[in-house]
Amino acid sequence: NAGVTQTPKFRILKIGQSMTLQCTQDMNHNYMYWYRQDPGMGLKLIYYSVGAGITDKGEVPNGYNVSRSTTEDFPLRLELAAPSQTSVYFCATRSGGQGETQYFGPGTRLLVL
Amino acid sequence: QKEVEQDPGPLSVPEGAIVSLNCTYSNSAFQYFMWYRQYSRKGPELLMYTYSSGNKEDGRFTAQVDKSSKYISLFIRDSQPSDSATYLCAMSASGSGNTGKLIFGQGTTLQVKP
Numbered sequence: 001n002a003g004v005t006q007t008p009k010f011r012i013l014k015i016g017q018s019m020t021l022q023c024t025q026d027m028n029h030n031y032m033y034w035y036r037q038d039p040g041m042g043l044k045l046i047y048y049s050v051g052a053g054i055t056d057k058g059e060v061p062n063g064y065n066v067s068r069s070t071t072e073d074f075p076l077r078l079e080l081a082a083p084s085q086t087s088v089y090f091c092a093t094r095s096g097g098q099g100e101t102q103y104f105g106p107g108t109r110l111l112v113l
Numbered sequence: 114q115k116e117v118e119q120d121p122g123p124l125s126v127p128e129g130a131i132v133s134l135n136c137t138y139s140n141s142a143f144q145y146f147m148w149y150r151q152y153s154r155k156g157p158e159l160l161m162y163t164y165s166s167g168n169k170e171d172g173r174f175t176a177q178v179d180k181s182s183k184y185i186s187l188f189i190r191d192s193q194p195s196d197s198a199t200y201l202c203a204m205s206a207s208g209s210g211n212t213g214k215l216i217f218g219q220g221t222t223l224q225v226k227p
Contacts, residue, residue, distance in 0.1 A: 004156075031213050040121060042201055042217035043157070050212055058214065090156055094213045101147070102215060104156035 002026055004105035006091050012111045013081040021076040021108050023091030031094040032074040033058075033102065034066065036087040043090065049074055050096075081112045116140050119202055119218030128227050132189040136202035136218045139183065143204040143216075146178050148187045151199045151220065160200070161187060192225045199223070 007022045025032065030051045035043040045058030049068040063085060065077040078085060088109050092102040119136045126132055134148075145164055149157035161176040163169045163185075169176045175188040185204075189196055202218040 033214075040219070042117075042119070042219045043203075043215075044217075045214055048212060048214065056212070096213070101159050101162055102213065104149075104158065106156045107154075 004091055004093055004103055006089075006105040006108050008108060009106070010109045010111075012113060013078075014113060015081060015083065017081050018077070018079050019081070019110075021078070021089055021091075021110075023074045023076070023105060024072050025074075025091075025093045026072065027093055027095070027103070028071060029093035029103075030071065030096045031102075032068065033092040033094070034064075034074070034076045035090045035092065036060065036085075037090060037107075038087050046076065046089075078110075081110075083112050086110060086112045114139055116216050117202065117204060117218045119221055121219050121221060123222040123224060125224045125226060126192055128192060128194060128225055130192050130225070132192050132196070132223060132225075134187040134189075134200050134202075134221050134223070136185050136204075137183055138185070138204055138216075140204070140206060140216075141180075141183065142206035143180075145205040146176070146185050147203040147205075147215070148174075148176055149201040149203060149217075151201060153198075157201055189223075192223075194225050194227050197224045 033048045034046040047066040049055045091105040148161040150160045151157045173190045177186045199220045201220040203215040
C-alpha cells in the first residue's frame with residue numbers, strides 16, 4: 001500500500017517549457033488536492049477534485065491545469081513555466097468520510113530558470 | 114488580514130522543554146482543526162486532529178481549540194530532538210457534502226537541541 005506517490009521528485013524547467021506533475025493514490029479516496037509550498041510559507045491550494053471527472057479551482061490556479069479521468073490519478077499540468085512557479089508541489093487525498101484529514105505525497109521540487 | 118496566522122519562528126528549545134505552538138484565525142465558520150508535522154524535504158503528516166472546541170491528548174502532544182478566542186494551540190511535552198520539524202496548523206469550515214479544502218498557517222519551525 002504505497003499511499004500517495006508523486007513523480008518526478010525534482011525537475012528543472014526553462015522559462016516557457018511545459019510539464020506534467022504526476023500524482024497517484026491507491027487508497028481509493030474520492031478527494032484529491034494539489035498544493036504549492038513556497039519557502040518559509042504554508043501550503044496554498046491550486047486545484048482540487050471531488051471525484052473522477054470533477055475538478056475545481058483553488059486559491060492559486062493561474063498557470064496550471066488539471067484533469068481527473070480516474071479515481072487514482074490527478075495530474076497537474078504547467079503550461080509556459082515561469083520563475084514564479086518555482087516551488088514544492090504536494091498532492092493530497094481525502095476519503096470524504098468522517099473528518100477532514102488529508103494525506104500528503106512526498107512532493108515534487110520544481111525549479112524554473 | 115490572513116485567515117490563519119502562525120508565527121514562523123524559528124523556535125529553539127532545549128531537550129525536555131515544553132513547547133507551545135499557536136495559531137489564530139478569523140473565520141468563525143472553521144470547525145475542523147489540524148496540526149501537521151513536516152520534516153525537511155518531506156510531505157506534511159497529520160499529527161493531531163480536533164473537531165470544534167476542546168482538548169485532545171495523544172502521548173506527549175496536546176491540541177487545544179478555543180473557538181471563542183479563535184485560537185488553537187499545540188503543546189509538546191518532554192520535547193525530543195526528533196521533534197525538530199516545521200509544524201503547520203490547518204483548518205476547514207466544511208461539513209457533510211463538503212470539498213474538504215484546508216487553509217494552512219505559515220508553519221512554525223522548531224528546533225530541539227540535545
